[in-house]
Amino acid sequence: MNSQTVDVPQDVLRLENIHKSFGGVVAIEDFSLDLKAGEIVALVGDNGAGKSTLIKIISGVYTPTTGTISFDGDEVNFKDATQARASGIEVVYQDLALADEQAVYMNMFLGREQTRGPLFQLDRKKMIAETEQLVEDLDVRIPSARTTIRNLSGGQRQGVAIARATHWAKKLVLLDEPTAALGVAETAKVEKLVASLKERDLAVLIISHSLDQVFRLSDRICVLRRGQQIGIRETVKTDKNEIVSMITGV
Amino acid sequence: MQKLAQLSQKLNLTQYVVYIGFLLIFVFFAITLGDDGFLTQRNLVNIALQTAPTTIMAIGLVFVLAAGEIDLSFGSIVAVSALASAVVLGEQPLFFGILAGLGVGVAIGFFNGILVAYLRLPSFLVTLATMGLFAGIARTMTDLRSVPVLNSTFTDLFGSGSLFGVPSLVLWTIGAVALGHFVFRETKFGAHVLATGDNPRAAQVSGIKVPRVRMLVMMVCGACAGLAGLLYAGRLQSARYTLGESDLMTVIAAVIIGGTALNGGKGTIIGALVGSLMMGMLNNGLILMGLSVSDQMIVRGLIILIAVAISLRDVNR
Numbered sequence: 001m002n003s004q005t006v007d008v009p010q011d012v013l014r015l016e017n018i019h020k021s022f023g024g025v026v027a028i029e030d031f032s033l034d035l036k037a038g039e040i041v042a043l044v045g046d047n048g049a050g051k052s053t054l055i056k057i058i059s060g061v062y063t064p065t066t067g068t069i070s071f072d073g074d075e076v077n078f079k080d081a082t083q084a085r086a087s088g089i090e091v092v093y094q095d096l097a098l099a100d101e102q103a104v105y106m107n108m109f110l111g112r113e114q115t116r117g118p119l120f121q122l123d124r125k126k127m128i129a130e131t132e133q134l135v136e137d138l139d140v141r142i143p144s145a146r147t148t149i150r151n152l153s154g155g156q157r158q159g160v161a162i163a164r165a166t167h168w169a170k171k172l173v174l175l176d177e178p179t180a181a182l183g184v185a186e187t188a189k190v191e192k193l194v195a196s197l198k199e200r201d202l203a204v205l206i207i208s209h210s211l212d213q214v215f216r217l218s219d220r221i222c223v224l225r226r227g228q229q230i231g232i233r234e235t236v237k238t239d240k241n242e243i244v245s246m247i248t249g250v
Numbered sequence: 251m252q253k254l255a256q257l258s259q260k261l262n263l264t265q266y267v268v269y270i271g272f273l274l275i276f277v278f279f280a281i282t283l284g285d286d287g288f289l290t291q292r293n294l295v296n297i298a299l300q301t302a303p304t305t306i307m308a309i310g311l312v313f314v315l316a317a318g319e320i321d322l323s324f325g326s327i328v329a330v331s332a333l334a335s336a337v338v339l340g341e342q343p344l345f346f347g348i349l350a351g352l353g354v355g356v357a358i359g360f361f362n363g364i365l366v367a368y369l370r371l372p373s374f375l376v377t378l379a380t381m382g383l384f385a386g387i388a389r390t391m392t393d394l395r396s397v398p399v400l401n402s403t404f405t406d407l408f409g410s411g412s413l414f415g416v417p418s419l420v421l422w423t424i425g426a427v428a429l430g431h432f433v434f435r436e437t438k439f440g441a442h443v444l445a446t447g448d449n450p451r452a453a454q455v456s457g458i459k460v461p462r463v464r465m466l467v468m469m470v471c472g473a474c475a476g477l478a479g480l481l482y483a484g485r486l487q488s489a490r491y492t493l494g495e496s497d498l499m500t501v502i503a504a505v506i507i508g509g510t511a512l513n514g515g516k517g518t519i520i521g522a523l524v525g526s527l528m529m530g531m532l533n534n535g536l537i538l539m540g541l542s543v544s545d546q547m548i549v550r551g552l553i554i555l556i557a558v559a560i561s562l563r564d565v566n567r
Contacts, residue, residue: 081455081457082457085457091455093455095451097449097451097452097455097456098449098452099444099445099448099449099452099453099515100448100449100515101444101448101511101515101516102444102445102448102515106441106444106445107452110445110452110453110456110458111442111445111453111456111457111458112456112457113438113441115437115438119432119436120437120438121436121437122435122436122437122438122440122441
């Protein structure tokens with residue numbers, strides 16, 4: 001990479017004319033979106049609008065019926081979530097996808113445990129050290145990397161889930177309603193965390209039902225209604241009324 | 251606050267039920283049966299020898315339970331493995347006898363695993379059915395006859411032999427516990443077993459091959475049951491369809507009391523070892539007390555009930 005390309009942020013993710021249908025049911029109809037590094041785009045829409053389907057398409061869980069996905073400039077065709085993850089896409093799921101009885105550091109390295117020595121023993125020391133560094137960098141306040149997830153609050157859990165995604169995401173983080181189950185103070189903490197992903201030059205696509213949150217966090221807002229892309233607005237150039245009418249269609 | 255939370259976690263008594271229970275039962279029998287030979291070296295060694303097969307089965311079951319599955323068929327696997335081994339030893343050299351016993355165990359585990367991991371049938375029902383299936387096969391294999399094991403190398407290796415004065419059954423126990431503990435605690439596979447049992451969806455989206463983990467734990471359990479079958483055949487110098495039949499409750503109790511969660515995500519091999527020794531000590535003490543078989547069953551049932559209740563009390567906290 002030379003110095004000139006740094007000035008022009010490249011599209012991390014480009015979706016072109018994505019269609020997805022399950023049997024005869026159309027879930028996503030002609031969806032296109034570009035996402036740049038360091039940019040937060042919010043995906044809004046009513047229940048059943050197709051937001052989660054879209055996240056699953058990007059993360060490799062579903063393959064689009066037609067349409068192309070380009071990642072980091074190259075067209076990609078993820079066969080499963082493992083491939084998407086290997087390319088640097090991380091998802092924070094609504095239900096967190098944490099293993100409750102395991103320690104924070106084991107969750108941080110879930111499926112990617114570090115090993116050492118000829119017997120490939122788990123390198124707990126290294127995993128704990130990296131986890132502690134990461135939660136400190138991201139200001140996620142947990143008692144210790146050895147704490148069991150079950151003993152954490154909702155906000156702390158979400159903090160761990162986002163920290164994990166941040167740690168492994170090389171390019172793109174997808175967040176599916178990260179604050180849906182949280183209280184006011186915890187939501188504020190998580191929002192701060194999401195905003196900090198920008199500084200790490202990650203592209204962020206966030207699903208949220210809270211328009212206040214969307215306006216606080218996002219650079220652009222993309223509205224879906226019953227699988228159709230209604231439009232994309234720059235957050236600073238729109239207001240809630242416009243977005244609400246786009247969501248509801250009235 | 252932080253210190254306090256850690257302290258309360260550390261003092262989590264349920265974790266130590268097995269050790270406390272072990273000590274209590276030991277002290278109780280030591281006092282009441284001290285004059286009846288409970289404390290003699292011979293009796294204590296005997297307890298260790300008798301619990302060897304149950305401890306090995308318990309190791310396999312820890313993997314299965316920690317992965318959120320269950321295996322009820324291991325008792326039947328013990329019988330089929332022991333019989334297979336004994337029959338083969340009658341005509342073939344040592345190596346093939348061992349291979350037959352272990353191979354049968356792994357193969358049945360594989361069969362259970364296919365049904366559980368890839369057809370996604372509930373392991374409880376699958377292994378309830380295969381328990382009956384293989385108990386039946388064990389009976390038809392030799393028409394209910396017991397098969398003598400005359401190969402003295404085999405009976406030394408898996409039964410009455412010893413190395414530097416340590417009985418081979420004790421060595422097998424130590425070896426299996428050490429290996430089981432290492433794999434469970436120190437390897438990626440162990441971590442994946444725990445993650446699978448804890449939250450299969452989280453494991454799946456994290457790239458863990460959940461069906462493969464489920465398959466492998468059933469096979470580990472089959473292999474352990476196969477080895478337990480060899481140990482029974484070696485110690486008794488014969489194999490019979492009844493071997494392992496009555497171990498189901500003992501082994502499950504040992505594992506649960508030891509601190510392994512019935513619903514997955516938590517497990518300990520050392521706890522299972524101590525649980526198994528505790529159950530062995532209990533059996534031994536009740537016999538020495540002169541209780542009738544029916545009274546033994548009642549007392550044992552009650553003690554297991556109490557211990558399991560204490561072990562599981564905090565699950566719904």
